[in-house]
Amino acid sequence: MRFWKGRGLSLQARLLRAELVGDEREFRRLLDRNRRAGGRFGVMPAAFVLLMHRRFRGVQDLREVTQFVSRYNAIAPPEHRVPPREAEAVLRSNLGEEYLADLVDDETAADIMYSLLFMLAHELALTEEQLDGLVAAADELVTSVETDHPEPVPLVDLSRIRKGDGIAWRPSPRAGAPAQSGSTSTEAETHGRGQA
Numbered sequence: 001m002r003f004w005k006g007r008g009l010s011l012q013a014r015l016l017r018a019e020l021v022g023d024e025r026e027f028r029r030l031l032d033r034n035r036r037a038g039g040r041f042g043v044m045p046a047a048f049v050l051l052m053h054r055r056f057r058g059v060q061d062l063r064e065v066t067q068f069v070s071r072y073n074a075i076a077p078p079e080h081r082v083p084p085r086e087a088e089a090v091l092r093s094n095l096g097e098e099y100l101a102d103l104v105d106d107e108t109a110a111d112i113m114y115s116l117l118f119m120l121a122h123e124l125a126l127t128e129e130q131l132d133g134l135v136a137a138a139d140e141l142v143t144s145v146e147t148d149h150p151e152p153v154p155l156v157d158l159s160r161i162r163k164g165d166g167i168a169w170r171p172s173p174r175a176g177a178p179a180q181s182g183s184t185s186t187e188a189e190t191h192g193r194g195q196a
Helices: 011-021 024-036 043-056 063-075 084-093 098-103 106-123 128-148
Strands: none
Touching: 011 024, 011 043, 011 128, 043 063, 043 106, 043 128, 063 084, 063 106, 084 098, 084 106
């Protein structure tokens, strides 16, 4: 039997889950609660990194990163497009080229991660159950980092990168998802299963 009420998940995780699955009513309700709680959003960057590594795992040709950013900007409305050079730096810095992180300020990097998260989920064609697993894994990752470090973990100020109160723009399912060289298994679903 499968339950989903965000049981055991943080407010941030439940907010992200509502947005990923397109539940706008629940998203708006939780967004208001998140704002009253300070508006911080550490689960989103964690989910981005998990999906990015899944999407680009085993990729040797960095042109795939360039092409991914180009595909996103080709279909995104003008106001949601990301700066290509900075977007590539964010992706590549999280794939091991850490020095590139210094080329992008924190707010721009957060905006890029937030925008590209939905493109990653789209290209990987994640099911709702896999999205549930992703959110649980990201929440568990943030919780473990906060537990292991005595200093507070830097979090994204969601209010500074959101464009309005609606759920984020994401590619239409009709846009199709190109074949990927990365895994298409249910790995995201199995991460952090104990959190659900």
